[in-house]
Amino acid sequence: MELFETMLQHTSVRSFTDQKLSHKLKEQLFLAAQSASSSNFLQAFSLIEITDTKKRKMIEQIAKFPIDNGDNGELYIFVADLNKHAQVLTLNNDSLEHLRSVESLVVSIVDAALAAQSMAVYAESVGLGICYVGGIRNDLFQIKELLDLPELTYPVFGMFVGYPAGKNEVKPRLPIDSVVGTNTYRTLTPDMIDSYNEKTTAYYQQRNSNIQETNWSEKVRQHFESPRRSDTVDFLKKQGFVF
Template structure:
């Protein structure tokens, strides 16, 4: 078994973190890995939000029922299925938005965001960082979208 596969099979969710922020260099590596993920037709219909505001983090921690590790982690990212950019491009070119208003487009954006998140996880774990997906971000999608000021055609994943 090679080192990549060994790393993949030893993955665990970590819920206790050191109380220190990640360096800008490490964050850049993680974001670059995420943005390099496979994407349907290279649409890259996702966005990554770093949540730095402590009050917002606490509100998200409460919604997700994950207070201890959302508030403690060195960096907290929210991955967003994002078709907003495509909607802007379509409108700027006098095109209909019908192609974005279907299950396929929603699935593409959610899957793109998920694959990007997985790439970030693999990069983080290769740097000996622990991670934990916070699926509870979907406990109240509308409230999370409101807190994050998300535009139309986006969904927090």
């Protein structure tokens, strides 16, 4: 399949076959991740491969996202990482002040996300399936302990990667003209929302599994009806970031 078609066929995969990824393929995934663009060439991310079954189970428990009884697929954790840069500055007796800023944190989160998505696109181009796991942030302090995360790092998300046991239907995206503006920001209008809700209602009713009476607006409302992961700022402060 052409890369473009593969990208448009993306769906998150939440169950994998028992086929293992070869050493070579894993290496290619890591190189694909590392080849992403990086703000000011800081390369402010790290990748942690989880091979310890007990650790994987604990991470899945934190994320409330158990996969194939911990047996199939690989789990990788993407970490926004300014610790490496702190080491460079410390070795030169430089101040860490500007490393601790929200702007630096954003840079490192963006770098981690770009690396992850480069890895995801490569994975899907060779027939693998992926699913991001933001649920690891349900308990940042426990994740820090499990992974020995040092100061100035932040676990952004995990990613399952493996050979798909099955694939879901593609979820229809927002209309492109609500996402792409020309010269100015394009506002999402009530009409656009209505027509997208119709599309997503049909998607949720007609898909093969986990059929639901809902639509995109309802999903958005549910998502924002209560606070989520309110210990994030506390965690980031403890990791050495200054707000």
